Amino acid sequence: MTPEALTPERILEATEEVLRRHGPAKATVVDVARVLGVSHGSVYRHFRTKAALREAVTERWLGRTEAALAKITADAGEPAPTKLEHWLTELFEAKRHKAGDDPELFATYTVLLGESSGVVERHLTELVGQVRQIIEQGSRDGVFTVGDPEAAAQAVFSATARFHDPGYAPDWRRPTIEAEFSAVSGLLMRGLRAP
């Protein structure tokens, strides 16, 4: 690959590939450079340290979920209560697919999440912010009665942890998990709508 063709996105794709193949303990910048057919110096021109590269690939992984959820959040046509249920379902689905379809990569990212507390913090702030926007929409439209939208958003996010926190990933294969999700999300919706 010529240096001109070497974009950050190409490097991050290759990094994910290397992480999937070697695991987080063994993956090196030299492996990434080899996959791309460039020197490791070329990689370091885009990401100054190995830690920066790992953080960027983790951010990209989390960013995909954020982007899919942001689309739901921004949809002006959907009323807040169905939108919030839709949003929570989508978050659960996204996490569950990541965990189920590619368990090695999921385990790898779980290790990386432990390394990059700043990235995780930013991700959680972004997601709670989206929930807050939906709750604010519902308050404006008079379907939600919520005194403090930020506190309510954090409460909804925390109350659904079982369905998005990677620590609960083993539970996501249980046959009863869908019914449990519906019961929790239904109860929260009733709480937000209460007079």
Added chain:
Amino acid sequence: MTPEALTPERILEATEEVLRRHGPAKATVVDVARVLGVSHGSVYRHFRTKAALREAVTERWLGRTEAALAKITADAGEPAPTKLEHWLTELFEAKRHKAGDDPELFATYTVLLGESSGVVERHLTELVGQVRQIIEQGSRDGVFTVGDPEAAAQAVFSATARFHDPGYAPDWRRPTIEAEFSAVSGLLMRGLRAP
């Protein structure tokens, strides 16, 4: 100690002491016998294997919280909504104290919980059963409107996981945790009371 004085309860007390001192990896039945001044054969007469002893001490540890909560559950004088908030607060307090007051012992029991999935399962069933009783009381009294009390009890328990699942113990020292607990429990109460 004479063999007559050696009760299961004395053995479990000594086991907890040994676990606290040596940690779960190093604690042995011989250590327990030494603390009690008896032969290890005497201990095995009450608990047939080391695994059975570890399970029993874990059950006893969890049982203390169950007993304190059962008292709240059984109190005929308290209306269901305040009782449920009281119950959830007490559960959070109990777990938080166990984690904060004696972190080594808490870490030890967290390891033991991982070994005894049957004991944990039974503990969770007991706690969800208590929540169900409170919800049923509230339904009878017309203050809760809940179609399926078992599903609602599981939903309440799962939605408050952040405040009782030992995996979240590091979060329990955050200054905002009390406000977060109030927001979640308030939202759930509103959901249960909704018309």
